[in-house]
Amino acid sequence: MPTSSFAIIxxxxxxxxxxxxxPLVSLRGAGGEAKTLIQRxxxxxxxxxxxxGVWVATDDDRIADHVAGFGGQVVMTAESCANGTERCADAIARLGDVADIIVNLxxxxxxxxxxxxxxxxxxxxSEPALTMxxxxxxxxxxVYAHLAEDAANGRVGGTTVVGTxxxxxxxxxxxxxxxxxEKDALAEFPPISLHLGLYAYRPDALRLYNAAPASQLEQLEGLEQLRFLDLGLAVGLLHLDPLAWDSIELNNPSDVPVIERILAERGIA
Incomplete structure (x- = not known):
């Protein structure tokens, strides 16, 4: 268990x-109940x-009103935020010292x-040298087949990561x-690591990130986390065993029925 306090944005x-x-796309769970992506x-x-503490950080009144409607907390952030990490940095600048570590979910x-x-x-x-x-x-x-199908059809799917x-x-x-x-691609668990959409940052790292310009690789890939690597900051990986279900992200409309199927299989309402 962590020893530092943490908040989720x-x-x-x-x-x-x-x-x-x-964020306002509806996903039907087990029993047919529909909830928006942001509520889930x-x-x-x-x-x-x-x-x-948990906050939704947004610049959109439609999202803010919806979150308030189901009892969530909202922090309004600038329209100029180019990605989720910049939005988290803006959020903590407005919220103040809420925790030792900020988690971007x-x-x-x-x-x-x-x-x-x-x-x-x-x-x-566990490692003080890590910034994120x-x-x-x-x-x-x-999951590999899902990612490969997206690539073959010109869709941008999930993100993969390689590490030391x-x-x-x-x-x-x-x-x-x-x-x-080919022999590795056909394995039961191909040696590909899928990056899940969570980050834990030290507040100082968020401030460094927000003060730096977007890197070329970040702009080409459309991946905000590459700015940390471009700045030479240490990014730690938490390696996880394959999950008991496919952790598909909602990146395209075609992902909706896949996610709804998994919600139903897991009995999530």
Missing amino acids: IPARYASTRYPGK SWECAAAVEGCS QGDAPLSPSHIVSDLVARLD ATPAVRCSRS SKDRALYFSKRLVPYLP
Whole structure:
């Protein structure tokens, strides 16, 4: 268990380039009950033990009103925030000193198990040299197939990550990395690590990040975490065994029925 205090911020914007209005997309769970993506993300965060507070950070009144409607807390942030990490940095600048560690639970990963958050904070606790930590899970064959199908059809799917033997991140990509020979690609658990949409930061790292310009790789890949690597900051990986279910993110409309199927199979209302 972590020793540091931590708060969870869920960045949410309406004007997504790939999927406008994504936080307010409805997902039907077991029994047919529909809840929005942002409400499911909030419920995931609220289930984390030991958290000192949960806020949705947004610049959109539609999202803010919806969150307030189901009893969530909102912090309004600037429209100029280019990504979730910048939005988290803006949020803590407005909220003040809310915790030792800030967790960014991205609102497109409603299938992430809640225990990962406390494990992630503990990972950051364990190594003072780390400025940020993020989880990676070994792909199952079905998750690998889902990512490969997205790539083959020109869709941007999940993010993969490669790291060192000491669990430091080397690179993140929206491509499948590393390259796999066919025999490895056909394995039950291909040697590909799927990056899950959670980050744990030290507040000072967020301030450094926000003061720096976007890096070229960050802009090309559309992955905010690459700015930490460009700045030479140490990013720790929390390696997870394959989950008992496919942790699919909501990146495209075609992901909705896949996520709804998994919600039904897991009995999540």
